[in-house]
Amino acid sequence: MIGDSGGRAPQFKPVIRGVENVLRALATFVPLVIRSGGPVEPHQVNGQPGSVFRDGNGLVLGTWALDVxxxxxxxxxxxxxxxxxxxxxxxxxxxxxLRKANQAPQRPTG
Known part of the structure; x- marks a missing residue:
């Protein structure tokens, strides 16, 4: 997993290697996305399959591109x-x- 925040937005480490480490990062990230209340839109990103992440107001938070x-x-x-x-x-x-997502109530699982 490779990130680019330019130092201007939150991100995990610039590079996360290994399936287990990436899974741990995703386990932290996905609940924050859910609590932000915004959509995750499937989208081509730099010619690759990916997603655009938005906040609850529809503003762009980030993108993912997947190398498959x-x-x-x-x-x-x-x-x-x-x-x-x-x-x-x-x-x-x-x-x-991120601050708002961290303060949002967590939904019960199960």
């Missing part, structure tokens, strides 16, 4: 740098969105 080989994801490339997202529409203030 033989039906398996090899790399997840994330972009959270607001300067690289503006072409997708109005961009959220990512630090504020």
């Amino acid at each position: 080989l033989d039906g398996q994801i090899q790399t997840i490339r994330t972009v959270n740098n607001p300067d690289k997202l503006r072409h997708l529409g109005p961009v959220a203030e990512a630090w504020e969105a």
Whole structure:
């Protein structure tokens, strides 16, 4: 998993290697996305399958592009740098969105 926040938005480490480490990062990230209340839109990102993440107001939070080989994801490339997202529409203030997501109540599981 490779991230680009340009230092202007929250991100995990710039590079996360290994399936177990990526799964741990995703286990942290996915609940925050759910609590943000925004959609995850399937989208072509730099010619690759991926997604655009938005906050509850529809503002762009980030993108993922998936490098796929033989039906398996090899790399997840994330972009959270607001300067690289503006072409997708109005961009959220990512630090504020993270703060709100962390304060949102968690939904019960099961």
